[in-house]
Amino acid sequence: MEPILQVKNLRTSFMTANGEVQAVRGVDFDLYPGEIVGVVGESGSGKSVMSMSILNLLADNAVIKDGDILYWGNSLLNFSKKEIRKIRGKEIAMVFQDPMSSLNPLMSIGKQIGEMIAVHNPELSKLEIKVQVLDLLKKVRIPEPEKRFNQLPNEFSGGMRQRVMIAIALACAPSVLIADEPTTALDVTIQDQILKLLRSLQEEMQMSILFITHDLGVVAETCTRVIVMYGGMIMEEAAIDDLFEQPIHPYTKGLMKSMPSINQDRKGELEPIPGSPPDMLGDFAGCPFAPRCKEARRICGKLLPPEVYLDPTHRVRCWLVTEQAKQIKISQDEVLTNNAGRGNNA
Amino acid sequence: MLKFAGKRVGMMIISLFIIILITFIMMHAVPGGPFTRERELPEKVEKALNEKYKLDDSLPEQFFDYIKGLVRFDLGPSFKYQGITVNDFIENGFPISAKLGGVTLVFILLSAIPLGIWSALKNGRWQDGAIMLIATLGVTIPSFIVATLLLYLFSYQLNIFPTYGLESWQSYVLPVLALGGYSMAFIARLMRSSLLEVMGQDYIRTARSKGLSETQVVVKHGLRNALIPVITILGPTVANLLTGSFVIEKIFAIPGMGVYFVDSVGQRDYTAIMGITVFYATFLLVMTFIVDLFYLMIDPRIKLD
Ligand SMILES: Nc1ncnc2c1ncn2[C@@H]1O[C@H](COP(=O)(O)OP(=O)(O)OP(=O)(O)O)[C@@H](O)[C@H]1O
Ligand SMILES: [Mg+2]
Numbered sequence: 001m002e003p004i005l006q007v008k009n010l011r012t013s014f015m016t017a018n019g020e021v022q023a024v025r026g027v028d029f030d031l032y033p034g035e036i037v038g039v040v041g042e043s044g045s046g047k048s049v050m051s052m053s054i055l056n057l058l059a060d061n062a063v064i065k066d067g068d069i070l071y072w073g074n075s076l077l078n079f080s081k082k083e084i085r086k087i088r089g090k091e092i093a094m095v096f097q098d099p100m101s102s103l104n105p106l107m108s109i110g111k112q113i114g115e116m117i118a119v120h121n122p123e124l125s126k127l128e129i130k131v132q133v134l135d136l137l138k139k140v141r142i143p144e145p146e147k148r149f150n151q152l153p154n155e156f157s158g159g160m161r162q163r164v165m166i167a168i169a170l171a172c173a174p175s176v177l178i179a180d181e182p183t184t185a186l187d188v189t190i191q192d193q194i195l196k197l198l199r200s201l202q203e204e205m206q207m208s209i210l211f212i213t214h215d216l217g218v219v220a221e222t223c224t225r226v227i228v229m230y231g232g233m234i235m236e237e238a239a240i241d242d243l244f245e246q247p248i249h250p251y252t253k254g255l256m257k258s259m260p261s262i263n264q265d266r267k268g269e270l271e272p273i274p275g276s277p278p279d280m281l282g283d284f285a286g287c288p289f290a291p292r293c294k295e296a297r298r299i300c301g302k303l304l305p306p307e308v309y310l311d312p313t314h315r316v317r318c319w320l321v322t323e324q325a326k327q328i329k330i331s332q333d334e335v336l337t338n339n340a341g342r343g344n345n346a
Numbered sequence: 347m348l349k350f351a352g353k354r355v356g357m358m359i360i361s362l363f364i365i366i367l368i369t370f371i372m373m374h375a376v377p378g379g380p381f382t383r384e385r386e387l388p389e390k391v392e393k394a395l396n397e398k399y400k401l402d403d404s405l406p407e408q409f410f411d412y413i414k415g416l417v418r419f420d421l422g423p424s425f426k427y428q429g430i431t432v433n434d435f436i437e438n439g440f441p442i443s444a445k446l447g448g449v450t451l452v453f454i455l456l457s458a459i460p461l462g463i464w465s466a467l468k469n470g471r472w473q474d475g476a477i478m479l480i481a482t483l484g485v486t487i488p489s490f491i492v493a494t495l496l497l498y499l500f501s502y503q504l505n506i507f508p509t510y511g512l513e514s515w516q517s518y519v520l521p522v523l524a525l526g527g528y529s530m531a532f533i534a535r536l537m538r539s540s541l542l543e544v545m546g547q548d549y550i551r552t553a554r555s556k557g558l559s560e561t562q563v564v565v566k567h568g569l570r571n572a573l574i575p576v577i578t579i580l581g582p583t584v585a586n587l588l589t590g591s592f593v594i595e596k597i598f599a600i601p602g603m604g605v606y607f608v609d610s611v612g613q614r615d616y617t618a619i620m621g622i623t624v625f626y627a628t629f630l631l632v633m634t635f636i637v638d639l640f641y642l643m644i645d646p647r648i649k650l651d
Contacts (some may be wrong), residue, residue: 035441052551055555057554057555059546059550060469061599081560084560085558086557087488087557088555088556089556089557090556090557093555094555096551096552096555097550098548101547101548101549102548102549102551102552103549103552104549104551104552104553104567104571105571105647106570106571106644106645106646106647107566108568108646115464115553115556119557119558119562152646152647154647163551168552169555185514213387232571253478290353
């Protein structure tokens, strides 16, 4: 099967007064039609910047320094502004992290949803659009759609606003949905409802979802494959069962131990990863996680580990694994050369 | 809506009453009366004058007389000019000040808001730099210096525009620039910073993610939000412009309200000071009320109950 979306060696930086913040440092992954891929990582690991790079919705001071983004094999980075606008919303849509600030406070909900339909279907009349919007409001289970249509965002609760955001994103039935922490700002029960809604809508509409979160528990319930990010890089990627049964990277293991939603049965044993995320200014010496890693060796702080494929669907970036890799008969040299020319193994 | 208007009018009347009361008390607290001269007036004359203008009545009586007059839009006679009422001052001066102010206001709105928007959209580029440099000068240089410079350059040196009066359209150019310069610069800067802030908001990114063009994003989502702070300062600005500036009117020899007001203060023309103050205050309150109505139009979050 051909991937619908490919991110290839993406590097995104912000030019700031203090220097270059390298938020995304060479990220590679593919998204296939109809699958839900999770992206997890602590705050600041570059998840949002990576996802906003896809539709080029970055701040003014951001630069995509290297790499490519392919939609059905076409490079979105080579698209003109007009061409990328046709992709935004219609082919690839986004749900953003903060539902409280992501809606225009002065425009009615109905208008904000309808606008998405109107942009991509200029032939539709106002009435036709309204009918579709009311349908969408029902679809995301907002009660009393007729009444809600004319209301402003400030009359909606956080959970209801996130439903509106989802309605906007789904308005043109996109092939890819990028959901950037759609539930983080919400409390647990609402979080559950939104997740259920997203899953049922995905089944109904058969879109691909890139599901960004910092909660591995949410990933376990929702996704088929997981990408673990740290310091703007992918540390580990695996099918969901592999990752939970056999996490390799010490960072992945650390995330699992620190997640309340996975460890519900073992209360009191929550173990946050000590230390704090790396400074994204400038280059790293060695593995970005090394300063916080309990298993770190000398080399970890000196040289960036290569990415190693344990099997075609499980890759890890960790020096500890390159030794395991040796055992499965890949020499260090091969790993490094493999890594240089890698990208299509998955 | 009616309830809102009624409530606001009620509050305006109360504010106005307090302003009148304070002005009245202050006026009577300053030493010296309207008929104080270097050389004493004969006692008889002063007594007659005081009687004529009821200055011997108790203060509360005088105050209520005054209020009674106000209700009939009668601001009383001038203490200084025989046979001239305060209403005459306003009828003469206000249309002139208001006309100049109105032209200036239109000029400001048509220039400052587009310039501020343009500057924000060109953020960091030379157009932005140039507009902001001029705007910064505009808010820092006092209007009398601007007026003097303009007069020197365009009237004495280049001889393009007349130096006084408001007879032709050309004669409006310099006073409008001098009177409006500050507000124009201020509003342009405010418009720019407000739009820049709005364009960095999350909902602008949402709008972009829908596939809207940049123009649509700015017009549909940016401007309305960015105009709110600008409208807030429009009320005082309008009142300020329309009621006339003493400095500008003096420099360009324009017989507007500003000149009358300052003259009457210098001459302790009680009723004129009171009258013009009350007029200013009313005008300011009405303008703020109108601006609030604009607010209602632009910000649907404000609910009337
Ligand atoms: N406009 C910007 N200018 C400078 N640096 C930025 C900007 N936006 C993001 N960054 C930096 O990029 C890095 C990655 O941020 P990003 O928002 O992608 O993290 P995240 O993984 O989404 O975290 P969270 O879970 O908190 O959403 C951070 O170090 C952040 O400080
Ligand atoms: Mg984020």
